[in-house]
Amino acid sequence: MSDSFQGALAGLADIVGDKYVIASGPDQEPYVVDWRGRYHGRAVAVVKPGSTAEVASVVKFCAARRLAIVPQGGNTGMCGAATPDDRAGNVVIRLDRMRAVRDVSPLANTITVEAGCILAEVQNAARDVDRYFPLSLGAEGSCQIGGNISTNAGGTAVLRYGPTRDLVLGLEVVLPDGRVFNGLRALRKDNTGYALKQLFIGAEGTLGIVTAAVLKLFAPPRSSALALLKLQGVEQALEIMQRLRGAVGDRLGSLEIMSRSQIEAIAKTVPHVTISFELTTPWYLIVELTDTLAGVDLSEPLAAVLAEAMEAGLAEDAILASNLAQAKAIWAVRHSVSEGNKRSGYVVSHDSVVPLERQAAFVKNVEARIKAAVPHANVVMHGHIGDGNIHVVALIDRAHCQDPDATAELVAEINEIVDDETAAQGGAISAEHGIGITNRGRLARVADPLDIELMRDIKHLLDPNGLMNPGKIFAAGGVRR
Numbered sequence: 001m002s003d004s005f006q007g008a009l010a011g012l013a014d015i016v017g018d019k020y021v022i023a024s025g026p027d028q029e030p031y032v033v034d035w036r037g038r039y040h041g042r043a044v045a046v047v048k049p050g051s052t053a054e055v056a057s058v059v060k061f062c063a064a065r066r067l068a069i070v071p072q073g074g075n076t077g078m079c080g081a082a083t084p085d086d087r088a089g090n091v092v093i094r095l096d097r098m099r100a101v102r103d104v105s106p107l108a109n110t111i112t113v114e115a116g117c118i119l120a121e122v123q124n125a126a127r128d129v130d131r132y133f134p135l136s137l138g139a140e141g142s143c144q145i146g147g148n149i150s151t152n153a154g155g156t157a158v159l160r161y162g163p164t165r166d167l168v169l170g171l172e173v174v175l176p177d178g179r180v181f182n183g184l185r186a187l188r189k190d191n192t193g194y195a196l197k198q199l200f201i202g203a204e205g206t207l208g209i210v211t212a213a214v215l216k217l218f219a220p221p222r223s224s225a226l227a228l229l230k231l232q233g234v235e236q237a238l239e240i241m242q243r244l245r246g247a248v249g250d251r252l253g254s255l256e257i258m259s260r261s262q263i264e265a266i267a268k269t270v271p272h273v274t275i276s277f278e279l280t281t282p283w284y285l286i287v288e289l290t291d292t293l294a295g296v297d298l299s300e301p302l303a304a305v306l307a308e309a310m311e312a313g314l315a316e317d318a319i320l321a322s323n324l325a326q327a328k329a330i331w332a333v334r335h336s337v338s339e340g341n342k343r344s345g346y347v348v349s350h351d352s353v354v355p356l357e358r359q360a361a362f363v364k365n366v367e368a369r370i371k372a373a374v375p376h377a378n379v380v381m382h383g384h385i386g387d388g389n390i391h392v393v394a395l396i397d398r399a400h401c402q403d404p405d406a407t408a409e410l411v412a413e414i415n416e417i418v419d420d421e422t423a424a425q426g427g428a429i430s431a432e433h434g435i436g437i438t439n440r441g442r443l444a445r446v447a448d449p450l451d452i453e454l455m456r457d458i459k460h461l462l463d464p465n466g467l468m469n470p471g472k473i474f475a476a477g478g479v480r481r
Helices: 003-016 026-032 052-064 119-128 145-150 234-251 260-269 299-311 324-334 337-344 356-373 404-424 440-446 449-462
Strands: 021-023 045-047 068-072 090-094 101-105 110-114 168-174 180-183 209-216 223-231 252-259 283-291 317-320 346-349 378-384 389-396
Touching (some): 003 045, 003 052, 026 045, 052 068, 052 209, 068 145, 068 209, 101 119, 110 119, 119 145, 145 209, 223 234, 223 324, 234 252, 234 283, 234 299, 234 356, 252 260, 283 299, 283 324, 299 317, 337 346, 337 378, 337 389, 356 378, 356 389
Antiparallel strands (some): 101 110, 110 209, 168 180, 168 209, 223 283, 223 317, 252 283, 378 389
């Protein structure tokens, strides 16, 4: 290690303490590799500050020495946005120590938490005061709320509560020069100029480091009913959704769809998940109704809609969960898609969102085109059909991915098919996973040039030296045109 980097380690240790600075070596491995093992980077140090003031001091220190800064939450993202590149001068800033719940207000229906809080901890803190934080993901036991905010995470409750952006009232953010943006206000109405907090939600750590947030809480669901439907196609799922909305309104909390091939991949590779139903149709739809009133029998209206759907030929079969254990078993299948896909081969995943009316055409066209172009690909799909977000995933046997250049060409071919079909249906290439490294080239290819220009201008304004999470969204060094 060079003398300058050795000096940087000493300076960082002066700010946060020796035990919270991890120098290069085996101990850094969990922080410089993404959870799928797709991206491998390097860092001078991994630093774990314990307060906003320490984050600000670390950022000022790095900015003065032109050291690149890589904010990292739970490192559970899908696009490599939290992974450093292979330059020598990266500093990874982890917020693991910043896990305080600063305030909970049942009166205002808000919770103020530090960015290192695990999502499940936020949910539990809300539950302790008889409130509900609705963001729910498969990685909720390890992902951090700062990362959820920085990627504008979606999850399974978007249909009713919206994505993370809709759940954030206020933010505290350390800017690339070390100044602290104090927008940590729990106001439902604030029309005083530009909504600056929105710049940092979904920015993937490229404009600053989220250190704390005020989040919205809701009355907890006290009654629920869940069913699994077996369907022939996406068209039937959309018709059932329309009927449910007419019959139960906002009680429709979640609507999740999975292809048979997706469930088969889970069944083969995730032994602790039990598939408690026969796979007899191409598609499977999870429907969950919730109500804040206790003792409401939601199974009755759900069963009535499902009976009508089956009579109309929209569903082949329906399994109404009779108890909480059965409902959890069904949700366990849905929450295992990432793990199952990772174990099934080389994963080429997508995060397309298209208008509801175009989902059926999108699914049919994209599957047919991928299979025609890459016959050995196993195309699986899952997603939040109620908000138009269908994840198209091509699983490739790793035997076909030994040559990095050939693999890159294969991935590019599949990506182009998905992106072209997404655009043809009036959609966007990322609904909830973001851009990161994975989708950087795709964004440049499909985005409106004016959109790119405006984003570059904002990046240059806040981070003129391009030190904050370089190589994410834009290529490193590519801040200005």
